Amino acid sequence: MNIEELVRDSLREQASGQPSPATGFADRVLAVRRRRIRRLASVAAAAAAVVAVAVTVPLLDSGRTDVRPAEVIDGTVAHPDQWLPRDMIAAGRTTLAAYYTEQTVPTTPSRGVATRTYWLLNPRTEKYWMTPAFSDVAVAPGMRTAAVLEQSLPAHRIGILNLTTMKIERWIPVAHGVGGVEFSRDGSKLLATTYIENPDVRAPSAVNEETGEWAWQGPLGSPRDGFYVLDAVSGAGRWSAVPSGREINGRQDFAFSRTGEQVYSRIIGSRDGLQQFYDLDGNKIAAPANEKYLRSDVGARLSPNGRLAALGLTKEVGGSPGKSYSSIRDPLTGKEITKVRGAQLLAWADDRHLIAWERTTSLEAPYLPRLVLVTIGSDKVVPLSGTYKNIGKVVWEPVFAER
Incomplete structure (x- = not known):
């Protein structure tokens, strides 16, 4: 009521059985x-x-959190009982918008293709929907649409998927074959990395004596040849050529800088953080001042306000489970400000919290991580997902988007 x-x-009770009201009643x-x-x-x-x-008030570092599916802090939804998430996981401004598993499928005795299966979050049902139809998925801010590529790569069209209906609303045709897609931070632009050949081709390297299964390895060198920057609404844009060399292997997709005015990709053997920046014409340039000390293999990068930089693993402490710590630095100087829990910093939830992988085993045991929320200035973690199972068999990789 x-x-x-x-x-x-109350008024009916006062009026029931009463004489006519007096003046001022x-x-x-x-x-x-x-x-x-x-x-x-x-x-x-x-x-x-x-x-x-x-x-x-969360139940931090408690065994009871393993069965707690509820919200744990403002804006945070956790499902620590789900090792392959079925229901939405979110923290602050960031949501696990999708995730994928990858398995190499043999196509000939001497060739295989690393093939992804995606789980996409439906924003209406807040549940993840499995689909093997796509080889790459980028979710736009707001999580209503996604850019997708079909399994056969390189693709000559980019699909714009409605995540509520799970239907393709339109296709963006491209002349150069595309192998990877990404939205800019504001969602206005789409970056599409182009390849001459499928970047996910694998070759058998050795047989596992225990299982009899082949181990697969990617090619030396890369068939990458450039990138498109496209308007996310109209699909209009242009292609820029970027010659590939020995500094990259296999799939090395480009990513937008914080402003969206430059792109970068991971490179091999670099001393400046394993990344090379380019202008939108495909020319090599120096890194922007606030991204100079970042690493391309650390997904979180700059905090939302741009004042903190997430760097890699710097310290591990034994115990059961062990504890991992990663570096938080000044993005302009590279000087360490503090350390924060987490073996791999994946995304910022807000300016003080990050989403990370953290181990659930001792340092002597096989590495079995789970998705957690960590806080700068605190040693405690909040589990967001369940723990990896079947080590070496099935792992999943997260795709994050802003709500």
């Missing part, structure tokens, strides 16, 4: 109504405060 219904019932009734509304509002506010406290 809400406040208005309580007031109406209406004013007295309104005064009673106002007092009751104030009391009810106070009770509601107190109840809301209790609920907020219950929601915002």
Whole structure:
């Protein structure tokens, strides 16, 4: 029963069986109504405060968190009982918008293709939907649409997928074959990395003596030849050639800089953070000042306000489970500011919290991680997902997007 219904019932009770109202009775009734509304509002506010406290105080580092599917802090939804997530996982401004598993499928005795299976978040049902139809998926900010590529690579069209209906709304044709896609931070532009051949081709390297299964390795060198920068709405844009050499192997997709005015990719053997920047014409350039000390193999990169840089693993501490720590630095100087829990920093939830992989085993045991929320200035972690199972068989890689 809400406040208005309580007031109406109160008035009916006062009116029932009463003589005709005296002068000023209406004013007295309104005064009673106002007092009751104030009391009810106070009770509601107190109840809301209790609920907020219950929601915002997590059970940190407790075995009970392994079965807790509820929200753990403001804006955070965790499912630590789900090792392949079925229901939405989110923290702050960031959501696990999709994830994928990868398996090499033999096509000939001497050739295989690393093939992905995606799980995409439906924003209406808040559940992940499995599809083997796509080789690459990028989710736009707001999580209503995604750019997708079909399994046969390189692709000559980019699909724009409605994540609520899970239907392709339109196709963007491209003359140069595409192997990877990504949205800019504001969602206005689409970056498509082009390849002459399928970048996910694998060759058998050795046989596992215990299982009898082949181990696969990617090619030396890369068939990458450039990138498109396209308007996300109209699909208009242009292609820029970028010759590939020995500095990259296999699939090395380009990614946007923070501003979207440059792109970069990972390179081999670099001393400046394993990344090379290019302008939108495909020319090599120096890294922007606030991205000079970042690493392309650390997904979180700059904090939302741009004042902190997430770097790689710097310290591990034994125990059961072991603890991992990664570096947080000043993006302009590269100087370490602090360390934060997490073996691999994946995305910023806000300016103080990050989503990371963290181990659930001792340093002597096989590495079995789970998705966690970590806080700068705190040694505690909040589990977001379940723990990897079947080590060496099935792992999943996250795809994040802003809500």
